[in-house]
Every structure is written in structure tokens, then in C-alpha cells.
Amino acid sequence: MTNTRLTTASGIPVADNQNSMSAGARGPLLLQDVHLIEKLQHFNRERIPERVVHAKGSGAYGRFTVTQDITRYTKARLFSAVGKTTETFVRFSTVGGEKGSADTERDPRGFAIRFYTEDGNWDLTGNNTPTFFIKDPIKFPDFIHTQKRCPFSNLKSPQMMFDFWANTPESLHQVTILFSNRGTPDGYRHMDGFGSHTFSLINEAGERVWVKWHFKTQQGIKNLKARDAVRIAGEDPDYAQRDLFQAIESGRFPRWTAYVQVMDDAQRLDWERRTGWDAFDLTKVWPQGEFPRLEVGVLELDRNPDNYHADVEQAAFSPGHVVPGLGFSPDKMLQGRLFAYHDAQLYRVGTNHQYLPVNRPRCPVQHQQRDGAMAVENFGRAQNYQPVDAAGVPDGDHGHGEPGWALNGTSGRFDPRPAADDYTQPGNLFRLLSAEERQDLFDNMAGPLSQVDATLQDRWLGHLAKADPAYAEGVAAALRARSAR
Structure with a gap:
């Protein structure tokens, strides 16, 4: 049976498939x-x-x-x-x-x-x-x-x-790297x-x-x-x-x-x-x-x-x-x-x-994890638990001891994309390329892009133009050259 509404594997409707739940807009993700x-x-x-x-x-x-x-x-x-x-x-x-x-x-x-x-x-x-x-x-x-x-x-x-990619402008920076010669x-x-x-x-x-x-x-x-x-x-x-x-x-x-x-x-x-x-x-x-x-x-x-x-x-x-x-x-x-x-x-x-x-x-190494497949040592007679110390952890026995960073905000799903600048850095990268490297980028991208429908091509070229008009013009010219062959 076809269901157009996205659900979990248990059939529960998914509220948001674009943004993870976090403790505040910048906070860590929630296990819930x-x-x-x-x-x-x-x-x-x-x-x-x-x-x-x-x-x-x-x-x-x-x-x-x-x-x-x-x-x-x-x-x-x-x-x-x-x-x-x-x-x-x-x-x-x-x-x-x-x-x-x-x-x-x-x-x-x-x-x-x-x-x-x-x-x-x-x-x-x-x-x-x-x-x-x-x-x-x-x-x-x-x-x-x-x-x-x-x-x-x-x-x-x-x-x-x-x-x-055409529906995910944030990908443009990495896609530019991928279709440059750095991709091979x-x-x-x-x-x-x-x-x-x-x-x-x-x-x-x-x-x-x-x-x-x-x-x-x-x-x-x-x-x-x-x-x-x-x-x-x-x-x-x-x-x-x-x-x-x-x-x-x-x-x-x-x-x-x-x-x-x-x-x-x-x-x-x-x-x-x-x-x-x-x-x-x-x-x-x-x-x-x-x-x-x-x-x-x-x-x-x-x-x-x-x-x-x-x-x-x-x-x-x-x-x-x-x-x-x-x-x-x-x-x-x-x-x-x-x-x-x-x-x-x-x-x-x-x-x-x-x-x-x-x-x-x-x-x-010493821990309390035991058993399971390939437990080749399993720590012999060593106990497999550590009791709670009611007196607290002694000074100097804090293990990794990484300091925390401040958190704020309410838990929820926060989408940063509407206000994001996904074009300046890809444009900067494009402008660093030599003329020969730019042409390679145009040709490398035009190959697979020529195999997608016209709507996606136009949307993708629109993203390239926001990074640098010359970027979009170069890929469009490479597409026309392929279609003329």
C-alpha cells in the first residue's frame, strides 16, 4: 500500500525530516x-x-x-x-x-x-x-x-x-570541490x-x-x-x-x-x-x-x-x-x-x-563491559561492576575531564537554512581557480548534469549563478557543447 506521508518504520508520522532535535539552536542533539x-x-x-x-x-x-x-x-x-x-x-x-x-x-x-x-x-x-x-x-x-x-x-x-544537490544549496561548496580536479x-x-x-x-x-x-x-x-x-x-x-x-x-x-x-x-x-x-x-x-x-x-x-x-x-x-x-x-x-x-x-x-x-x-584497559561475540579475554575473574561512591569522585580521578560548554534555548528542531549563506564560500573557491581549472570544473560537472532533466539543470545553474555568474555561464556553455556533439 502506497503512503505518501513519511513515517517511522513503526508507522508513526514524522514531524520533521530536515532538522535534528537539539538543546537550543546550537546545542547538542537529543537522544530522544x-x-x-x-x-x-x-x-x-x-x-x-x-x-x-x-x-x-x-x-x-x-x-x-x-x-x-x-x-x-x-x-x-x-x-x-x-x-x-x-x-x-x-x-x-x-x-x-x-x-x-x-x-x-x-x-x-x-x-x-x-x-x-x-x-x-x-x-x-x-x-x-x-x-x-x-x-x-x-x-x-x-x-x-x-x-x-x-x-x-x-x-x-x-x-x-x-x-x-539542487534542493540542498548547502552542498554547493563540497560539490564544487568534487567536480574540480581535486575530486580525482x-x-x-x-x-x-x-x-x-x-x-x-x-x-x-x-x-x-x-x-x-x-x-x-x-x-x-x-x-x-x-x-x-x-x-x-x-x-x-x-x-x-x-x-x-x-x-x-x-x-x-x-x-x-x-x-x-x-x-x-x-x-x-x-x-x-x-x-x-x-x-x-x-x-x-x-x-x-x-x-x-x-x-x-x-x-x-x-x-x-x-x-x-x-x-x-x-x-x-x-x-x-x-x-x-x-x-x-x-x-x-x-x-x-x-x-x-x-x-x-x-x-x-x-x-x-x-x-x-x-x-x-x-x-x-579496564572496564565493566563483558560477554558478547568474540569475548576472547573477558577480563577473567575481575568484577564486572563498579559501585557508586557515596563520597563522590576523588580529586584527580575524573577520567577524561572535558570541560563543558554553555547551553541555552528550548529543545526542538531548528532549521538554519533560510538565513544561511551557502554561496559566498563556493564563489570564493571558484574565483581561486585558474582558467584551466575552471574549464575542467565546467566539463566535469556538465557530464553528469547533462543526464538530468531540464528543471533540475535550471535549478542547479541558478545556485551556481548565486555563487558567481561566471560559474553558471561556464557550466551552461559546457552543457551546450555536449548537446551539440
């Missing part, structure tokens, strides 16, 4: 948002056994070395001294393709870094782009469905993709990595600053022209995997320089007042002229895993894995990922996936 939770939980269980996103990946072990002192910003012990090294594992991936897809497809690239610190694992699960397509996690399953296969034809569908990087060694979200650093005094993480490749940026990406996809679909593996095996260890952009809360309030942009909005970047990058250290990959499945396939990352001195932010997409990633790993790898070597912390 059962529609959001149901969507994310079901989305995480849509594929067996490969990852729903980031299915095709490569990985390697290495080390992170601190090169500059940032202890004024963070008490995290992995940054405690210049020269200190921390073991790492990095997994690169394409995002939308299946496990057997080609490495050179037009797609963002995952750039997930695990730091095995003395205080537990820190996972920085980012991409090779500083932004993303959406700003609210309630739309993530919908967005990814448009990047996967049409349920009718089982084919990739430009109509589905541009139907979502030349392997994993020649691209940058970003934490993308706004995170935070906390120092010994309990002071918090907001930060953006950047990893700049020391190999130099290299991208593929669209025709070369298509050719390589047919000749060597494992191109990026082969390049990374062979480089490490031959001793040409890839390296990235790590930086942070730093913004304190007073700067945030001033910047938001002046620009109208939300510092925690994942579709936006912080201008480097105002918030310059500060060097932190160097990431080097120097060892291929002995077994791909054991390490690369079973690696279970989560942005919720942070150590004392690091923290989160009110970024709604980050807040959603804090739940969704760990839930995905529980389903995909198993209840006790942390026991696997690639996921096991390199420090002592």
Missing part, C-alpha cells in the same frame, strides 16, 4: 530524537559485511612526530614534548563506491588516522576535503542513498544526485587530509579552543584529469592501493605535515557576528588569512599491514575516540557521527571489536 536514531541505526545496517560508506580502502602503519610545541592549547600527552612519537594507523578510502569499485572514481577520499597514545586511541576520521555536503546528520542516509544505486535500475543515477586525486600520497569538523583542544587550566586539523602532503598535490581517471579505472582499478603499497615497500615513505587552525570563543563570536557564518558548520571553512595554520607535527607511513583483512578491513574507527586534552564541538554532523560510527562497528565487526590487534589500545 527517535527518528534520527532510527535512521542512523538502520543506515548502519544496510550492507553486510562491507562498510556502507568508505568500503574500498587502503591502509598502513606509521608514526606521528611532534615538531612544534602546542602545550599552551592542549594537555594531551601525545603532544607533551617536541620530538615525541606516537604509533599510528591510517586508512584511506573512496566514499561512495563498493568494495570492488575503482580507486580513481570521482569521489571524496576518506583520510582516517588512529593515534595509539598512552591514554588510549585517538581517531581523527576525516576526508581529503575540509567541508562536506550537508550540515545535519538526519540527512546523511538520504544523501548517501543518492550517491549509491537507484532502487529501480540498480544503476548510479545523476538524476538522484542532482535532485538532492592521483593516488592517496598526493592529497591532503582534513579533520573537516570543528574539534577542540583543552589545556591544563581547563581552557578550551576550537580547532580545525589539516594534514598537508609533503609529496606535493597531484590530481588526475577526468579522462585519465576514467582510463586508469579500466586499466588498473586498484591504482591508489598499488601506489601506496609499492611506495612503502620500496622505502619511499609518504609524509604529511600536521597543522591546526585555532579559534578561541571570543574570536568565534566576533567572526560569526561579522560574517553570519556558523563556526561549527561543516559546509564552511575558516579563512586562513584570519586563522592561520600552526604546525604541530609530521605523520609518516612506513609499514604495510601483514594481512589486509586483519588490519585494513577490520579497522574500526570512531570520532568518539578522543583522549584527555582533546574534545568535541557543537557541530551537528560531528554529534551524529559520535553515535553512528561506533554503532556501525558494533554491527559490522562485532561487539568486542576493540580486542582485535588493529583496534586494541597500546595502553592498559
Whole structure:
């Protein structure tokens, strides 16, 4: 029976499928948002056994070395001294393709870094782009469905993709990156990595600053022209995997320089007042002229895993894995990922996936979680509970001890889109491109856009014109050239 009204899987009408419920317009998301939770939980269980996103990946072990002192910003012990090294594992991936897809497809690239610190694992699960397509996690399953296969034809569908983007102006910044040559990087060694979200650093005094993480490749940026990406996809679909593996095996260890952009809360309030942009909005970047990058250290990959499945396939990352001195932010997409990633790993790898070597912390572990599949240690005779201490928690025994941030407002669903500026930053990015890069962008976008209906084409060109009239004119000209062939 067809029902045009959106409901939960239990048939309950959905009041709002566009905005997550939060504690105030800027506050954290609420667990009582059962529609959001149901969507994310079901989305995480849509594929067996490969990852729903980031299915095709490569990985390697290495080390992170601190090169500059940032202890004024963070008490995290992995940054405690210049020269200190921390073991790492990095997994690169394409995002939308299946496990057997080609490495050179037009797609963002995952750039997930695990730091095995003395205080537990820190996972920085980012991409090779500083932004993303959406700003609210309630739309993530919908967005990814448009990047996967049409349920009718089982084919990739430009109509589905541009139907979502043309009705979601906030996606324009990331779509511009995607259809530039940055959408087809030349392997994993020649691209940058970003934490993308706004995170935070906390120092010994309990002071918090907001930060953006950047990893700049020391190999130099290299991208593929669209025709070369298509050719390589047919000749060597494992191109990026082969390049990374062979480089490490031959001793040409890839390296990235790590930086942070730093913004304190007073700067945030001033910047938001002046620009109208939300510092925690994942579709936006912080201008480097105002918030310059500060060097932190160097990431080097120097060892291929002995077994791909054991390490690369079973690696279970989560942005919720942070150590004392690091923290989160009110970024709604980050807040959603804090739940969704760990839930995905529980389903995909198993209840006790942390026991696997690639996921096991390199420090002592003690908790009260027991039993379940693959409980290979299960803590022997150790008790499986901790009583409540009526005297309170002793000083110095507060665990992570992340300070809170102020909340205000009533709970509800808050839509920031009507007042949002989704065009200035994409326009700024477009104007930074050279004439040749602009033409590549026009041609790359015109290909799939030529396969959608005229209504969507007009709507999309209207968004481009708001970013920069030359952007819309260039894509329109590329569309006319294709139709004239």
C-alpha cells in the first residue's frame, strides 16, 4: 500500500525530516530524537559485511612526530614534548563506491588516522576535503542513498544526485570541490587530509579552543584529469592501493605535515557576528588569512599491514575516540557521527571489536563491559561492576575531564537554512581557480548534469549563478557543447 506521508518504520508520522532535535539552536542533539536514531541505526545496517560508506580502502602503519610545541592549547600527552612519537594507523578510502569499485572514481577520499597514545586511541576520521555536503546528520542516509544505486535500475543515477544537490544549496561548496580536479586525486600520497569538523583542544587550566586539523602532503598535490581517471579505472582499478603499497615497500615513505587552525570563543563570536557564518558548520571553512595554520607535527607511513583483512578491513574507527586534552564541538554532523560510527562497528565487526590487534589500545584497559561475540579475554575473574561512591569522585580521578560548554534555548528542531549563506564560500573557491581549472570544473560537472532533466539543470545553474555568474555561464556553455556533439 502506497503512503505518501513519511513515517517511522513503526508507522508513526514524522514531524520533521530536515532538522535534528537539539538543546537550543546550537546545542547538542537529543537522544530522544527517535527518528534520527532510527535512521542512523538502520543506515548502519544496510550492507553486510562491507562498510556502507568508505568500503574500498587502503591502509598502513606509521608514526606521528611532534615538531612544534602546542602545550599552551592542549594537555594531551601525545603532544607533551617536541620530538615525541606516537604509533599510528591510517586508512584511506573512496566514499561512495563498493568494495570492488575503482580507486580513481570521482569521489571524496576518506583520510582516517588512529593515534595509539598512552591514554588510549585517538581517531581523527576525516576526508581529503575540509567541508562536506550537508550540515545535519538526519540527512546523511538520504544523501548517501543518492550517491549509491537507484532502487529501480540498480544503476548510479545523476538524476538522484542532482535532485538532492539542487534542493540542498548547502552542498554547493563540497560539490564544487568534487567536480574540480581535486575530486580525482592521483593516488592517496598526493592529497591532503582534513579533520573537516570543528574539534577542540583543552589545556591544563581547563581552557578550551576550537580547532580545525589539516594534514598537508609533503609529496606535493597531484590530481588526475577526468579522462585519465576514467582510463586508469579500466586499466588498473586498484591504482591508489598499488601506489601506496609499492611506495612503502620500496622505502619511499609518504609524509604529511600536521597543522591546526585555532579559534578561541571570543574570536568565534566576533567572526560569526561579522560574517553570519556558523563556526561549527561543516559546509564552511575558516579563512586562513584570519586563522592561520600552526604546525604541530609530521605523520609518516612506513609499514604495510601483514594481512589486509586483519588490519585494513577490520579497522574500526570512531570520532568518539578522543583522549584527555582533546574534545568535541557543537557541530551537528560531528554529534551524529559520535553515535553512528561506533554503532556501525558494533554491527559490522562485532561487539568486542576493540580486542582485535588493529583496534586494541597500546595502553592498559579496564572496564565493566563483558560477554558478547568474540569475548576472547573477558577480563577473567575481575568484577564486572563498579559501585557508586557515596563520597563522590576523588580529586584527580575524573577520567577524561572535558570541560563543558554553555547551553541555552528550548529543545526542538531548528532549521538554519533560510538565513544561511551557502554561496559566498563556493564563489570564493571558484574565483581561486585558474582558467584551466575552471574549464575542467565546467566539463566535469556538465557530464553528469547533462543526464538530468531540464528543471533540475535550471535549478542547479541558478545556485551556481548565486555563487558567481561566471560559474553558471561556464557550466551552461559546457552543457551546450555536449548537446551539440
